[in-house]
Amino acid sequence: MKITINDVAKVAGVSTSTVSRVISDSPRISEETKRRVRKVIEELNYHPNAIARSLANKSSKTIGLILNTEAETLVRNPFFIQAMTGVSQYTQKNGYNVMFAYNKSEAGDLDIAVWYVNSRCVDGIILFTSRTNDKCIDFLKKNDFPFSVIGRPDQTEGVLWVDNDNFQATYQVTNDLIMKGHQRIAFLGGPRDHNVSRDRFEGYKKAMTVHGYAIDKELTFLDGNFSEEFGSECMLRIITASKKGAELPTAIVTSDDMQALGVLKAMRKKNISNIAVTGFNNTPISLYQNESFTSVDVNANKLGFYAAKLLIGKIEGKKNLPTHYIVPTNIVEVEPFY
Amino acid sequence: MKITINDVAKVAGVSTSTVSRVISDSPRISEETKRRVRKVIEELNYHPNAIARSLANKSSKTIGLILNTEAETLVRNPFFIQAMTGVSQYTQKNGYNVMFAYNKSEAGDLDIAVWYVNSRCVDGIILFTSRTNDKCIDFLKKNDFPFSVIGRPDQTEGVLWVDNDNFQATYQVTNDLIMKGHQRIAFLGGPRDHNVSRDRFEGYKKAMTVHGYAIDKELTFLDGNFSEEFGSECMLRIITASKKGAELPTAIVTSDDMQALGVLKAMRKKNISNIAVTGFNNTPISLYQNESFTSVDVNANKLGFYAAKLLIGKIEGKKNLPTHYIVPTNIVEVEPFY
DNA sequence: GAAAGCTGTGAAAACGCTTGCACTAGTATT
DNA sequence: AATACTAGTGCAAGCGTTTTCACAGCTTTC
Missing domain, CATH: 1.10.260.40 (lambda repressor-like DNA-binding domains)
Structure with a gap:
């Protein structure tokens, strides 16, 4: 006893x-x-006894994580586990536990949110991906339940969020390329309905126009997705166009390491080299391939850390808190594996 | 209200x-x-209200995860996130939540275990790595607190565990190589104080001896670690020896994909090819390199799933439950990236 | 020297649920 | 006809805390 x-x-x-x-x-x-x-x-x-305490205090001192992402992505992209450790680091310092639940379907995510809210087993929720028209966000807002989001959502009023300055990141990456003498630079984007996609494109666009370089429609691939396949596909199209007389780009700015790998794969297949490629996330897998390229490290750990900080601030009713954090990115040169 | x-x-x-x-x-x-x-x-x-319920029932319907692993490993090896999703899948079906806490130091792991046990905020614990003389295990046993372990621990009495049949896995991998005509096969092991290391070595040894092939001391590297560096180092030693007259192996069985990558890297550096290499974990990063090789998929998701199953069985006081599960492995041929 | 103000402590009512026990009304048993 | 069940429900005591309010005994104030 x-x-x-x-x-x-x-x-x-x-x-x-x-x-x-x-x-x-x-x-x-x-x-x-x-x-x-x-x-x-x-x-x-x-x-x-923590539970008796929770009951008396009407606070579980626990926050819930919702990983609304496909298993495949979860496994390949260390972003999530890094963000999770970031969350854990902040919560531990502040006496909070963290609960997580994984569910493949989007419907499942909502189920989990509903469970978390209704059962009162968590004091707040962190959403790991913000989709457009995210049902979880709507639900949480409607119930006036504390939550924060990793990745800027469409509607920012009334929501706490953390994100990188994606505009700045691609601006800088593109600018760096231009400084190295590149003029013809292609761009590969992510899904149109992610804010991150738009921001990254705008950063690229700005850098190009500032320097007076044209945005070639044939070299910009918007509304794509963060996959290797998309990367390969775009590169192959670029190559095909070049066979018909178009000039090859000397650099390609992509929105994700997977895309970048796809690009490199296609280049290799077609025996093309000497095109600089940049990606996002500084994924370790990017270490295990043969070309050197540039990746933007998004500091996933910090994103999680600040998402937790915002949320706990809100839960504890602190005043004058920021509504969001912008986590800086670092540009890293990835050396070839061999 | x-x-x-x-x-x-x-x-x-x-x-x-x-x-x-x-x-x-x-x-x-x-x-x-x-x-x-x-x-x-x-x-x-x-x-x-889940909390009031917990108090009345003296059960939180929550299980705690302890990730006693370095951040680096956590990020590079998707094993953990896969196992976590496996745990989540089983627990959700059975009405349990899962709590996790990440802590870099081993001391920290124990702290978390102590907190979990003393505060009674979880009904049971899953340990994600079993070390020799694991202090967490000792503590949990002493407190008679339900827990299960991923990876067979030293002392199995009184503990629930899940693991692969590591002996069988390397036996089969080695045997397959022999069937393909290989006779001179090297082996790279993991840290001596992990049971998994011993088992994998024994499997290799058995396959070799069954077929009457000698275990060459110069080609077996025990008490290593699961890193790329160790892989490279061993391969370089093998190559050096060959320059002094020793015959090169035609195949190398390693205990981890990272080791295998290290081996491949060293081979590349020294311009050696035509040596078959095998690894463990079917890590996605293994997809992003140029040699085809063989990896053993350990089914991390299932390991997590069954760890949860064992634990919840114990928590709910079911009778006649198994004390452990052996999760089958699959051997996968990894095609080169390019 | 009475009123007012502190200080330190305890009684008891929450918090929202579960469950052992008791009770009432029927129904079956002898 | 008395007894014994049974089914269906309610009472009230937990579960282990926190917190409001009250109060006793001091000290200060005018």
């Missing part, structure tokens, strides 16, 4: 309220009593 | 006990009453 606060109270010869106050270090208890009670707590090896 | 069981009782004109029994579908309540109460539950959109 586990020791309870009553046992401590009895042994120490005080009431349970006193013990409770000692635990929370209330100023209303005399040092003398505190010392005595603490000694008993030590002796009996007493530890408060 | 949230709806409670009392509100439902009042509206339905019954006592709270009756509502509670309707929720748990007790046979002692008449169908008539059940119907009426359920209708009210629906109308009021009532959902039981």
Whole structure:
């Protein structure tokens, strides 16, 4: 049988309220009593029951994670686990636990959100991907339940979010290429309904126009997806066009390492080299291929960390908190594996 | 203000006990009453408070994960996230939540275990790596707290565990190589204090001896680690030896994909090819390199799934449950990326 | 020297649920 | 006809905390 606060109270010869106050270090208890009670707590090896505490406090001191992502992505892209460790680091420091649930379907994500909210087993939720018209976001807003989102959502009012400055990242990547003398630079984007896709394109566009270079429609591939296949496909189209007289680009800015790998694969297949390729995420797999290329490290760990920080700030009702954080990116040169 | 069981009782004109029994579908309540109460539950959109329930039941319906692993490994090896999703799949089906905490240091792992146990916020724990003399295991055993372990621990009595048949895996991998005509086969092992290392070596040894091939001391590297560096290092030693007259192996069995990549890297550097290499884990990164090789898929998802199954069986006091599961491995041929 | 103000503590009511036990009304048993 | 079941329900005591309010005993104030 586990020791309870009553046992401590009895042994120490005080009431349970006193013990409770000692635990929370209330100023209303005399040092003398505190010392005595603490000694008993030590002796009996007493530890408060977190659940009883939660019930009395109406707060579980737990936050829930919703990984609304396909298994495939989860496994290939270390982004998620990195963000999760970031979350864990912040929550641990602040006395919160973290709960997670994985569900493949989008419907499943909503189910989990509903469960989390209705059962009151978490104090707040972190969404790991923001989709357009995300049903989870709508649901959480409607229920006035604290949550934060990794990745800027469509509607930012009333939501806490963290993200990179994606515009800045591609701006810089593109600018760097231009500084190295590249003029004909292609761009591969992500799905149109992700804000991140638009931002990355805009950054590229800005850098190009600032320097007076044209955005060649034949070299910009928007509304794509973050896959290797898409990367290969675009590259093959570029190559085909070049056979019909178009000039090959000297550099390609992509929106994801997978895309970049696809591009490299197609280049290899067609025996083309000397095109600089850039990606996003600094995925370790990018280390295991033969071309050197540039990747944008998004600092996933920090994204998780700040998502937790925002959320916990909100839960604890702190005032004057920021509504979002922009986490800086670093541009890394990935050396070839061999 | 949230709806409670009392509100439902009042509206339905019954006592709270009756509502509670309707929720748990007790046979002692008449169908008539059940119907009426359920209708009210629906109308009021009532959902039981999980925490109050936990307190009354003395069970949080939550299990805790302890990821006692370095961040680097966590990120590079999708094993962990795969196992986590496996755990989540089983627990969701059975009405359990999962809590996780990440902590870099080994000391931290123990802290988390202590917190989980003392605060009673989880009903059981899954350890994601079994080390020799694992302090967490000792602590959990001493406190008689339910837990299961991924990876067979040193002392199996009184512990629930899941693992692959590592002996069988390397036996088969080695045997396959022999069937293809290889006779001179090197072996790279993992850290001596991991059971997995010993098992994998024994499988290799058995296959070799069954076929009457010698185990060449110069070609077996035990007590290594699961890194690329170790792989490269061993391969370079093999190559150096060959320059002094030793015969090169025609195949190399390694204990990890990272090791295998290291081997391939060294081969490439020294311009050697035509040596078959095998690894473990079917890591996606293995897809992004140029040699085809063989990897053993350990079915991490299933390992997590069964770890959860064993644990929940124990928590719920089921009788005649197995003490461990052996999850089959599949041998996969990884095609070169390009 | 009475009123007012502190200080330190305890009693008891929450928090929202489960469950052992008791009770009532029928029904079956002898 | 008395007894013994059974089915269906409610009462109230938990589960282990926190926290409001009350109060006793001091000290200060005018």
